[in-house]
Amino acid sequence: MLQAFAFYLFAALVIASATFTILARNPVHSVLWLILAFFNAAGLMIIIGAEFIAMLLVIVYVGAVAVLFLFVVMMLDIDFAELRASFMKNFPLGIAIAAVLLAELVLGIGAWQSGGLELGTASGEAAPLLGRSNIESIGALLYGRYLFLFESAGLILLVAMVGAIVLTHREGRAVRGHQDIAKQIARRPGDATVNTRPESGKGVTL
């Protein structure tokens, strides 16, 4: 009973906050509604028993991806009038994408209803159930059976990182005040000051 209640609570909140994400006029509000949606989705994950995925959803999506969204949205000077103008311009495209998504949904549900589709592991058999917590089971599968997929995920991350650096890096920016800590620490009073006893009238050579 309680589980059903929690499910409907989280599900309703996901849908409501997703709706507000689309309807909010201010893009920052949109991102914050999106965060609420992620958070409730994590709640749903816990209800189906995927506690590790739930925590990852919060750590990665709420804690990292949404922070980037917020950075971008907060610091962009978004012209709302222009946005609304382009909304009308892109309206047919939006409708087309929505239609494709709807068709895919219908197709997917239809295929699932007709049955006979084995979803799951690549070889078709279900993953063995380990009598361990689901984080350990995921680890055993990911680093045992799906090694190559995992490594290619690593390559994708590498590409993402290099791409981000290439896109945002500006060559030849004047570096000012660069601090060399080793040099600072290695500096001794003797390097900076000298005691001399100049003869009168001769001055000091620097």
Next chain:
Amino acid sequence: MVDLSQYLPILIFLVIAVGLSAAFVFLPMGVARLTGAHKPNAEKLSEYECGFPAFEDPRSQFDVRFYLIAILFIVFDLEAAFLFPWAVSLDLTGWPGWITMMVFLFELAIGLAYAWKKGALEWD
């Protein structure tokens, strides 16, 4: 394997914590209206700018390095996310699992070295 009853206290805790903090924020607003401390005026409600009127929009554009930091953070956060299940399943995966992760870490170490070399981690 998941004991859902352990998560219910967290949900209740969240509800209580939100309620408590909301009370802390909204109660004083009510109290201030009752005691007469609530006396807003235009000067009081203007934003702080060292004593003179603010002359430009505070939400200005920022240095692109903040975005870069956020993107790098996502990459390394994902890397950590991959490490979590690996750290507790080493007894199941053994050497193959360990070597896989070392290759993965090496891939990302290349990325880090590249960022370093390009000066993406530089703040001046």
Next chain:
Amino acid sequence: MIPVFEGWGMSYEAAWTVSTIAGILLIALPLMLAVAMVIYVDRKIWAAMALRRGPNVVGPFGLLQSFADGLKVFLQETIVPSAANKGLFLIAPIITFTVALAAWAVVPFNSGAVLADINVGLLYILAVSSLGVYGVVMSGWASNSKYPFFSAMRAAAQMISYEVSIGFILICVVLWAGSFNMNEIVLAQRGHGLGIVNGFVFNLLLFPMWVMFLISSLAETARAPFDLTEAESELVAGYQTEYSSMSFALFWLGEYANVLLMCTLNAVLFFGGWLPPLEIGFLYWIPGFVWLLLKIAFFFFVFSWIKATVPRFRYDQLMRLGWKVFLPLSLAFVVLVSGWLMFTRYGA
């Protein structure tokens, strides 16, 4: 606690509900009291190190100072700037304080004395503390004022930078403990140092991790020397500039609750949590939460001590330390620790 309430003639569900809510209040209310006292202690330590007296007027030894301050801010007017986004402006302190409270749900106070004994306790703490950034960013943005906004951006970049290395440090601990459950992490530290001393800190491979964790926790809670988010000479009061009354105080309470949480994490992850420091029978006569409290108090003293003695970092130094020192070092230690464990524990 459940059997006690059942003994009073309640059904199991009612007993569970009552004992859970009692447990939550047993965490939240003493925590708020502790935060009030800890603010006083912080001021006292800071004053003592500067050869001042510190608060000494309200109550004996000034002990009631925080409560007087609390009453004062409670009766003050809440100013919401006219240019601010009012809803977000008021939600930001709520988020900060909620997040600071919620993380305590998985902290083990004694053997089995934990509100939510979940498998992924450490991940839960990581997840909840990664939410902390939103209170700051929202307050800075919603204020619609210059200094709060600059401060919020700084704070966000600072917090996420150090979260990276904290994640890798935690992985080293988890590798050794073999679990994300907080209680099991504590139990894994039993007799860790030569079978006598309890705590991962006495492990040569994990000791550097603890040093980095301590420094990262200072940066994550934006305590001195990393308090650039409220560097008063540059940013007035940082993201709290436009706040007043209790919403201002909530940021304070949240900040100190987070500091206490970080002290607790230092104690739980590296110093054996509720275990006595030495693995000697009679030390177990003293209840576990007393040991935990002592350890938390010790770490809070260290935090105050650092605040009183170390000058503030510059922002480029802060970023350099996070990305160029801690990140590669903690990554290297993940390799070292896991390699060592493969050879000694899992490899054979």
